[in-house]
Amino acid sequence: MLNEVIENTKLSDIVVRMVIEAPDIADTRKAGQFVVLMIDEKGERIPLTIVDSDAAKGTLAIIYQVVGKTTAQLAEMRAGDRLFSVLGPLGRPTEIENFGTVVSVGGGVGIGVAYPITKALKEAGNKVISIIGARTKNILILEEELKAISDKLLISTDDGSYGHHGFVSDILQNLITSGEKIDRVYAIGPVPMMRVVCEVTRPHKIPTVVSLNPIMVDATGMCGACRVAVGGKTQFACVDGPEFDGHEVDFALLATRLRMYCDQEKQATESTRCTCHER
Amino acid sequence: MSDNPTKKKEKIPRQPMAEQEPQVRRHNFDEVPFGYSDEVALLEAQRCLQCKKPPCMAGCPVEIDIPGFIKLVAEGDFIGGARKIKETNTLPAICGRVCPQETQCEVVCVLAKKGDPVAIGRLERFVADYERKSGDIQIPKKASSSGKRAAVVGSGPAGLTIAGDLVKMGHAVTIFEGLHKPGGVLIYGIPEFRLPKAIVDAEVDYLKKLGAEIRPNVVIGRGKTVDDLLAEGYDAVFLGVGAGAPVFMNIPGENLSGIYSANEYLTRSNLMKAYRFPDYDTPIALGKNVAVLGGGNVAMDSVRTALRLGADNAYIVYRRSKTELPARIEEIHHAEEEGVQFKFLTNPVEFIGGEKGWVTGMKCIQMELGEPDDSGRRRPIPIKGSEFVIDVDMVVVAIGTQANPVVPATTPGLETNRWGYIVADPQTGATSRKGVYAGGDIVRGSATVIEAMGDAKRAARAINEYLKTL
Numbered sequence: 001m002l003n004e005v006i007e008n009t010k011l012s013d014i015v016v017r018m019v020i021e022a023p024d025i026a027d028t029r030k031a032g033q034f035v036v037l038m039i040d041e042k043g044e045r046i047p048l049t050i051v052d053s054d055a056a057k058g059t060l061a062i063i064y065q066v067v068g069k070t071t072a073q074l075a076e077m078r079a080g081d082r083l084f085s086v087l088g089p090l091g092r093p094t095e096i097e098n099f100g101t102v103v104s105v106g107g108g109v110g111i112g113v114a115y116p117i118t119k120a121l122k123e124a125g126n127k128v129i130s131i132i133g134a135r136t137k138n139i140l141i142l143e144e145e146l147k148a149i150s151d152k153l154l155i156s157t158d159d160g161s162y163g164h165h166g167f168v169s170d171i172l173q174n175l176i177t178s179g180e181k182i183d184r185v186y187a188i189g190p191v192p193m194m195r196v197v198c199e200v201t202r203p204h205k206i207p208t209v210v211s212l213n214p215i216m217v218d219a220t221g222m223c224g225a226c227r228v229a230v231g232g233k234t235q236f237a238c239v240d241g242p243e244f245d246g247h248e249v250d251f252a253l254l255a256t257r258l259r260m261y262c263d264q265e266k267q268a269t270e271s272t273r274c275t276c277h278e279r
Numbered sequence: 280m281s282d283n284p285t286k287k288k289e290k291i292p293r294q295p296m297a298e299q300e301p302q303v304r305r306h307n308f309d310e311v312p313f314g315y316s317d318e319v320a321l322l323e324a325q326r327c328l329q330c331k332k333p334p335c336m337a338g339c340p341v342e343i344d345i346p347g348f349i350k351l352v353a354e355g356d357f358i359g360g361a362r363k364i365k366e367t368n369t370l371p372a373i374c375g376r377v378c379p380q381e382t383q384c385e386v387v388c389v390l391a392k393k394g395d396p397v398a399i400g401r402l403e404r405f406v407a408d409y410e411r412k413s414g415d416i417q418i419p420k421k422a423s424s425s426g427k428r429a430a431v432v433g434s435g436p437a438g439l440t441i442a443g444d445l446v447k448m449g450h451a452v453t454i455f456e457g458l459h460k461p462g463g464v465l466i467y468g469i470p471e472f473r474l475p476k477a478i479v480d481a482e483v484d485y486l487k488k489l490g491a492e493i494r495p496n497v498v499i500g501r502g503k504t505v506d507d508l509l510a511e512g513y514d515a516v517f518l519g520v521g522a523g524a525p526v527f528m529n530i531p532g533e534n535l536s537g538i539y540s541a542n543e544y545l546t547r548s549n550l551m552k553a554y555r556f557p558d559y560d561t562p563i564a565l566g567k568n569v570a571v572l573g574g575g576n577v578a579m580d581s582v583r584t585a586l587r588l589g590a591d592n593a594y595i596v597y598r599r600s601k602t603e604l605p606a607r608i609e610e611i612h613h614a615e616e617e618g619v620q621f622k623f624l625t626n627p628v629e630f631i632g633g634e635k636g637w638v639t640g641m642k643c644i645q646m647e648l649g650e651p652d653d654s655g656r657r658r659p660i661p662i663k664g665s666e667f668v669i670d671v672d673m674v675v676v677a678i679g680t681q682a683n684p685v686v687p688a689t690t691p692g693l694e695t696n697r698w699g700y701i702v703a704d705p706q707t708g709a710t711s712r713k714g715v716y717a718g719g720d721i722v723r724g725s726a727t728v729i730e731a732m733g734d735a736k737r738a739a740r741a742i743n744e745y746l747k748t749l
Contacts, residue, residue: 024503069560084459087498089502221524
């Protein structure tokens, strides 16, 4: 059945991996692309990166963090349930070539987004160093999966419960200081993390690609909800991205625009704590 | 009293259409006019002179037999009237509501020379509604199956029209729609208070009953391309993808929170039903002081939506004067009645942001009209030193749209012009690619619903001829 949920597995308390039947998308999707899904007719359209796909089975996998009403509802779904709609693949695929040595930095649920890009980079012959981090050990995802496709895997947690005590950007800084020759960096995660990683690589002029996650509606270039400023120019993340040159991105604007519906999100989740700043 | 029937007809005044009071309707999303009653429709239909050479028909882009259908209304055969229209126009309930009759069929009505024209649009709407409410919808005879398949990309006015025509001609038709709900601009763009979505849904259902297949959630050009469709065995492709990309002012501060493109604002409200948040999940900003930039129908739709969502002050900010407003007169009139404030000869130069990056003001400059420009309208010129600030907490930019490059960029050999619109033969819709046709906004740039439908009708005939040669 179209858009059937095949599995919906918790990777941690707040992060879930869902496998969906979507043969056309599984057939054509490339690393870095995303889907927009709706749970029901009254639902929001939410963009989620395609983490993996199986063309033979006609399925694709997404990973999401429970941050609001829609993702909470998504987490409640069981195998056999159907999503109202799944649209994709959307966005420009990642430019994949053999750059030499690449570092893939993933933070929080962004590790899920980093995974398909890292995998494609490895398959293209790059030496891949992965750095992943989370607030604390029990919400760290995809450690084994990334270990399998990386030449080296480094880990940090904000609270020191696992790996380096601190941030992924610290590890990257150490790597650069240690003299590791890095040809390209991919940074995907919360806005503050991507901003700091870009500041670490900027003085060393290491090309740094970020994958942006602004609010979207149609996600086909029609509405401009997802506009971001890159090099002083307005771009639509849905059709011009989602990946951009991190050294040119206005992260402050991205963070501000992500908070645009803070009040409504609180109302929708009937919670007193808004989590939209954690994106 | 004269026995001359023409004189008698001239004595019946043009019948008004009852509508919600402005102070009531500015707080709801229900349709503004109520439509004609049977009695009023009969009276209005009697005004038609049944001209031998009816100028109204020449004014209609889809060549509706206007005197023919009005004659049936005058005789009380309302369903007959609806069917007469449907011989050439598949979407009368929609056209009766959103067509600019005042610049098409009604402007050339003979009665308009001395007084008010026949209310053709209101009568069209009346018969279409009558037929729909009666449930007596006839599925017309289809030609025998040709064995040929056509793909229609986009389910807006052009796509729905050509799909209906091609199915009736005996071809198998699949419509590909990018969004989750078919209807294109009729669904995401035009608000409920001007075009109830149940009417669009009914038209789409009718098309399905005719035998057209509709596949939502497929963006041609991402994943599947036009060439993939041809390779999959579609014998012809029609591109009715609209001019969906928004245009912004390109002035400082435009990415502040609270500043929307009209496409986004209307899509949130109409397609996603954000006006019913939190029953529906998609949020929308509820501005108290809202400026809508632009003077077209989309600007009027946006500003009237903002009023209904609780704005205390809703402004149309337009750089020319009232005379140049491109919106339909009826829409401007409705907006005025509802309390929209018009700021003419005013052009924004900068958006000002406050706490949390939210828009708080808009710096504008006063304009004056100079010599006519290329469009024939007097060119607005800024008056030096006339800058002033309007307090706003929400802005909708409704200054037009441009071609969405997704289809042209992924279809090799498809010729476009310097603005990115697809080059198509005005008579047939044929593009530079064999078997690929196009119409509506993606060809014209900015067209009306009925113009897009006219393109679709011509393209349907051309595709029909083309398919016979295969």
